[in-house]
Amino acid sequence: MPEQLPADSVGLVEAERFHYGQPFKLCSGAVLPEFELACETYGQLRADRSNAILICHALSGNHHAAGYHSMADTKPGWWDNMIGPGKPIDTDHFHVVCPNNLGGCEGSSGPTSINPRTGQRYGPDFPLVTVPDWVASQALLADALGITRWAAVIGGSLGGMQALQWAIDLPDRIECAFVIAAAAYLSPQNIAFNEVARQAIRSDPDFHGGRYYEHGTTPKRGLMLARMLGHITYLSDDTLDQRFGRDLSHGHIRFGYDVEFEVESYLRHQGQSFVEHFDANSYLLMTRALDYFDPAAGGSLAQVLEQARARFHVLSFQSDWRFSPHRSHELVDALMEGGRKVSYVEVESTRGHDSFLTPIPQYHRVIRTVLQGIARNRR
């Protein structure tokens, strides 16, 4: 608990709520009668509203990207090392907007919200949301904030996919897109991991077809398994090796199925703490949005990208095996073929997919340099 907030922190922040009171049609054809997005903002919006940056979060992220909610907070927002005064995404120059995605469980409309039609929680009746739906809902948020064009849309992993989709769907409303540790579509292996996670949740007897709220249960076992599995794919083998190796929790083998190895203890802890704050229906929805993401829909990505106008900054991490550098190369190739402006950096890192959350100097330098260039043009 910081007695005083760090000088390079955005400080104490509070979530705002954006209410959209009209019907919102989704890619699936389903219509939400209305929706809300929880959102945090940091830094001053210029009078000409030209310095706004949209941060898109990943699978289990939320709108609390930076700063603290109270002086008693032990941890800042999830991208606090990136966002703040003097940080790579510099709130002295930029107005940063980070919404919780539609379908989430931390403030925005989602399965845990009350369905105005029934007065009950949506649960499994909350419609599936896609990456283009998120972009459309974020555009409505931008309208409400009076932001006609983002200086940048930035995201890692599923967040990077949103940045890419923004550039495709709303080319005039985005100056540059940072697509970090992402891919233009999920590989069958990615889908397979998601499928195991979903089966874990859906086969949990406490899931009750997604209506667990009404049964007073939560599919903790399934969600815990899903998170444990996901977590393995976020880390590199090297990271696990350096952090845990084959270290035993009790100094010697005990010949049983309770925790033997430190890595088991770590994974169980990750799973257990996740189920305390994340909703299983939201997890299902987010993984499906990942699976469905495919802006070229099996066709030519280069052709689809011809309609984009943004400058692209693609970043990958050497040890990321969930969305490996190879997947970024595919995107960069398509961007070049589509005649787009693109920079690409493969960042040296042993930390796996989670590298995108890590303050790696080379990585931060790239983000900082590009954004400083944009800030300079604003003066």
Add this chain to the structure above:
Amino acid sequence: MPEQLPADSVGLVEAERFHYGQPFKLCSGAVLPEFELACETYGQLRADRSNAILICHALSGNHHAAGYHSMADTKPGWWDNMIGPGKPIDTDHFHVVCPNNLGGCEGSSGPTSINPRTGQRYGPDFPLVTVPDWVASQALLADALGITRWAAVIGGSLGGMQALQWAIDLPDRIECAFVIAAAAYLSPQNIAFNEVARQAIRSDPDFHGGRYYEHGTTPKRGLMLARMLGHITYLSDDTLDQRFGRDLSHGHIRFGYDVEFEVESYLRHQGQSFVEHFDANSYLLMTRALDYFDPAAGGSLAQVLEQARARFHVLSFQSDWRFSPHRSHELVDALMEGGRKVSYVEVESTRGHDSFLTPIPQYHRVIRTVLQGIARNRR
């Protein structure tokens, strides 16, 4: 169903049972009052008993490595492409012995067997078995067969670990060891995947602490998840890409959690068919044996290998990410440092860990060549 068995098949085979009627002490300190091993053999044992090869199976394998159990059999044994007359492990020259591992569920003593002390199935009371225990039990089987020294011990994955352990524990009883698609110990990532699989089984409400037989249930959901997850790690991303890509099962996205992608359908099928024939307690036991495998116990592998006398043939597969070529390099380095005779081949293959079950010409050529050399020396 073959009307006539293929000419290069070992033909119709039948499992034999080896009964060991004395107490057998395990690494854990637990003592089995007696045990049985189910076993198949192919090819003639020479009068001097010098042409015997031991095949060690992997996690979910069994003693039915080659041939057919009946003319109605639709599938031969799991390594039928490798073992038979004229095949790389040539039964015209060698007598091949393949036992089901202790703790298994397909004929050898294991959790589904009756505990002679109680008259009930062992269930979770069947003690944990380690790779050295398997080697010791296989040595007792060899004694019973009058085989004092194996011409070769051959195995892939967990089977390769047994071949390695044989060379360390009983150096005078093994002429050469084939360690295929294996490693000298599991990495924390390997352990982590096993841990998720075990948690899936153990948290299934139908598991009942492993006493599901008495409850008339089986932890199908958990075992299915474990198998689905395992299966992903057996295949390369490339294999999944070539076989399924992002192919949809119904031609279009249906916005739901039922099967959308062909890869999901395939995985579910793999999981579902596995639970029909494999026991969950055995699965737990086998994964723990994998975790525990560490012949150097954190010390110097090279030093431990100094006591071995066998010639080593280490093989890895380029696209195997469960036990990658890198893991074989570690072993080869230690073997050379320990002054052992070793050949190493990294086989070109896009099929991932499961390559070791695949009739890849380069791979089969290596096995064939080495064994032909041994057969020649026998003449």
